[in-house]
Amino acid sequence: MRIKTQVCMVMHLDKCIGCHTCSVTCKNTWTNRPGVEYVWFNNVETRPGPGYPKQWENTDRFKGGWVLKNGKLRLRAGGPVSKLANIFYNPNMATIQEDFYEPWTYDFEHLFTAPKKDRVPVARPKSLMTGKYIDKPTWSSNWDDDLAGGNEIAPTDPNVQKLQEHIKMEYEKTFMMYLPRICEHCLNPSCVASCPSGALYKRDEDGIVLVDQEACRGWRFCMNGCPYHKVYYNWNTHKAEKCHFCYPRTEAGLPTICSETCVGRIRYIGVVLYDADKVKAAASVEDPKKLYEAQLSVFLDPFDPEVIKEARKAGINDQWIEGAQNSPIYKMAMKWKIALPLHPEYRTLPMVWYVPPLNPIMNHIENEEELATDGYIPAVDQMRIPMEYLASLLTAGDTGIIRHVLLKLTAMRVHMRAKTVGGVDDYKHSQLLKEADTSVEELEEMARLLAVAKYNERFVIPTGRREMKDDLFYQQGACSIEDLAPPEGMIR
Amino acid sequence: MSSIFWWVILPYIVGTILVLGTLYRFAYRQMSWAAPSTEIHEKKWLRIGSVCFHYGILFAFIGHVMGILIPRGFYLALGITDEVYHAFAIIGGAFAGLLVVIGLVILLIRKIIHTRVRLHSTFADFFTVILVLVVAALGTYITAIYDVFTREYEYRTTIGPWFRSLFTFQPKYHLMESVPTIFKVHVIASFLLFASIPFTRLIHMFSFPIRYPFRAPQQYRSRSHFKR
Amino acid sequence: MAFAGDWLKPPRHMNGTSFFYFATDQYRYEAKVNEEQLKWGGRFSQMHPADFNAMAARLGWLPSYPQFTQNSLKLVKEAREKGLKEADEVAQYMAQLIKEEKVDWAIEHPDDPRNFPKVFFNWRSNLLGDTGKGHEYFAKHLMGGEDTVLAESGSSWQPETIDIAEKPPEGKVDLFVSLDFRMTSTGLFSDIVLPAATWYEKYDISSTDMHPFIHPFNAAITPPWEAKSDWDAFREISRVFSELAKDHLPACEDLVMSPLSHDTVDEIAQPFGKVFDWRKDGVEPIPGKTMPKFQIVKRDYPNVFHQFTTIGPDIQKGYGSKGVVIPGEDVYKELLNRLGVCGREGLGKGRPDLYSAKHAIEAILDMSGATNGKRAVAGWKSLEKKTGQKLAEIAQGHEEDAYTLLDITAQPRQAISTPVWSGMEKDGRRYSPFTVNTEYMIPWRTLTGRQSFYLDHEVMLDFGEGLPLYLPPLNHGPFLLGEDKVENSGKWLTVRYLTPHQKWGIHTMFTETTNMTTLFRGWQTVWINEEDAASIGIKDNDWIEVYNRNGAVAARAVVTYRIPRGVVYMYHAQDRTMGVPANAINKNRGGTHNSVTRITPKQTHMIGGYSQLSYGFNYYGPTGNQRDTIAIIRRLKEVDWLED
């Protein structure tokens, strides 16, 4: 057993209102500079839609993540030798123009300097890449917000293209959901494995995946090596940059900026314990539909005395163990199993989990008065978002798991509704409870965490660990002048 | 006297700049140490240009090792006659040189014509590409035209020993006096190029990630390990 | 304090909808509503909205400003010269003058140059880029700028009681000043733009009923260059104004006409919901009964600065709003202590100092029940007297609370429940309207004291709206007969045009930063159903224009199947400062989302003097109504930035 700790996030999609506050606060904090204008560490996609960058889920095109070849785990884009052979030109890499978008601004200055005229002056759009006027922008990080572009754009969603059943995109059948995305801080990150310089690494203390800006040489294999397309190339510094889970904040016990500012309060952060020795095997399971279960098998029960003993041996302190015990992630993803990994078939073991959205049903439930608990079971099967679609996002196509989660969420609503307003038949013996494989106690616990949990229940983040061999005495006075005063000191 | 300057003083100045400059950049300017790719702006032309150029320059490098660093005696001892060597060198060299020149011309045109690439290129970038192009063009000319049509010059007895003697700090500069001008120009231009390496994008050639295939795919690092 | 009530009362308020309806001459372009929808039609529903509004002003239902074509300072002076001493006598005298038609209602002569709003001070509003419905009419008649009004007054429905000039005036405003830190297109129309400090450069407080907190604003930096906080800007203006007034505008008396107002005895001025127009129904014009009230206010122009910068004596008589009165003696004493005593020579000397924004904040925190427990209790006590219910306990436990700016800077504080609002914030509850009414048996502010569904006012019945009912959207074409002269050879579609609130932004604030515009598609866009779009050859992101008799707007199309056929959405407040080319109709800058809308006054909102149907500032009165209109959409063939 090789116990490690990992900070994770759960996003409860039912509550996402698509406001993009997370994107904006993240952008303003981290990527508001030349070189990364096109970069959104956090972005929110309207689904169905191609996402950002366009069709990032198209693995044939970008070749991200891992594949199983003869039972062995291989980078889809090719291993080290083929990477070195391709080092002068990366055939799978995205470009700003075609796959991201040409960032633009407006000539605001003109509004102040325009001469007096009959017509109101206007700030024209201007490319941030060339500084030249453009007539109109043609794509952005969120061009297809709320199904903008309709049938010209939504069907380019790779998940839609994969669906067995042809779905019609029309007013009466409209379905829509938001998918906020950050880096998954995977347990088996393909970005790390793709980096020729070894600049990308996973932190021992919290599992956050970082790019060492000094070691990065700009080879760019991480960009498309990440199947979630969450590593970006800064064209100004010529180095890779990515979401770093706001580690300066989490180290202080604070949630990431995107979570802190999330209007829908959909985000939860906590730590989990896992066995690093099991990661490879879990990622190498043959059947993609089994990957979700395999992924769950690497986590350790933080209440198990054996695990606690081992964790202590591995240098994990009590606060982190306690954090793992109180972790909302542990509850939602491992205990209740209502939070699912995004595209487990990429085999990177992503660590941002999603509670799928409940959504309106296609037809009217008739006779709502008499609606018995079990009447909700068919309702789950009639929801507007095709279950297959959700399965394509979250379970490598296994609709059974999705259905189970939706049933559980429905059961929770039905129960809580019954509890406050009454009107549902004897719940304890209902089929819904059985099919959802849950209990009233569990549902109430879920309702608390999903609906009313306060800040300190949603974010259980132990402060950073500093028991390593740092020269803390030196560091406490040196942080901001490191460039001038190298840590080793001038004389030593 | 001038030959002392060109074949003794200049090489050592360049060597010093190259070594100290690189060390300086390594120690203090890590953040700027990268292969400054513009693939994110443009892919199509880069694909041809960059691949041609880089593979060409790799071959050319091997060629120079074979021609300059390895003494003639070595080949003779192996039983490779001068004729065989030269035939091989001319064909291989011309091929490599052409690859480099074609690649560079494509890259240069791309740099000039493609707006975004141009706007994001610095003076140093243009300087580098043009200088490499000059050096490569001269080299290719020497190999493919001069050697074939003018005369087959045996640089392995002049330039080679002189270059090697630089490393033993006994520079045999007089060997260079009889070398045809065109070769001299090629050599001097190359030295200018070497001197510019620490200050330009060329620095990335020192970081070819040769260790990559041998390391574990996943990298774990402790925070303190990393932050020193 | 907000309306200088500590120095003089009443303030001179005007409701914006009526004001702009007349000031921008939109009343000239009414379309007669389709007969079908008027079948209850009687005495009022057939009246032109402008006639109705003039009547509402005349009967004291609504405020009306400017008041009369004649100067109100002179009117008082004349009355005094006639030896009238008491305010009552002056009011009587006014009623007489009006009856004898010796003074003219300004609302009936909106195009008399004497009634033009010649100096216009626009404070923190994007009047000319966002809020003003019927933007092109604003541009044409109020500002005299480029406009794309395509309607013709000749073919429109004209009022009967309004005196209409032959040629509608253009450019009524001589001087337009903007003070608004949100740099909107209103600034582009202004003669003077005052540099305004933003949120992070000044001290301020805010609260809302959407959340329970009192928020501070603290200056992270000082206002750059010459920028000033609103408080400082107005104070400096008052300083100079007062200096100039010494020579040019000495102290005098003013006549203020005000409507029968909410939460006062005026609510029973016109009982039984019957309408008696003194002009023709044979009743006497009695101020405060059958017509507006007339009050005399002493204007001390040379001392405006001192009045601005100190708390006036009248606070001691008690203050409050919505009928709740808080005794003021103690408050005044506390304020002297908390704000410090003004040492500036003049009228304000010895009074509580109100020089800076911080003073004003402390004064508000001290005086408001939401931030001072004693005031909350006093407020509830005042309501106890009226209702006979035990209410003071609502604020119990808060008597000692008295938040200061430093307190709320350290951490936003929860507001204390006050009778000004109907929600309860006690015990960590969140605001929800009318909770005090249901839980403490406080009567609703209605005729019956209960929630009212039936309104028996004559006008309501005349409109057939005595009970809530569904009315279909007004159905008229994009143009009136003979108006449409727009050359239109290509394909086009008539659609219902809606301007819902936009997804990102508080009015125009901050949606115009680079990052925010990148969040979607930049400006400006109009959403359209994809089948509709395809039927007229519009593809996603194509340039389009939307127009009707009110004007035209140029934008880009967002094509989708998410909205039904037959409607287009233009999210409101995109402003036209960014990325808007010329329209194709008259090659003017393609306007704003409000270029195709206009003010649609609703007469039933103008009823006054009858219980809950009484005008209250920022509380009850006519709104511009929603901007639901009919327009034509078509492709914009070429893009002209009007740059030469």
Ligand code: SF4
């Ligand atoms: S999601 Fe993050 S950790 Fe996972 S492969 Fe991509 S960049 Fe690496």
Ligand code: SF4
């Ligand atoms: S801030 Fe929260 S609710 Fe808003 S888009 Fe982001 S994740 Fe969704």
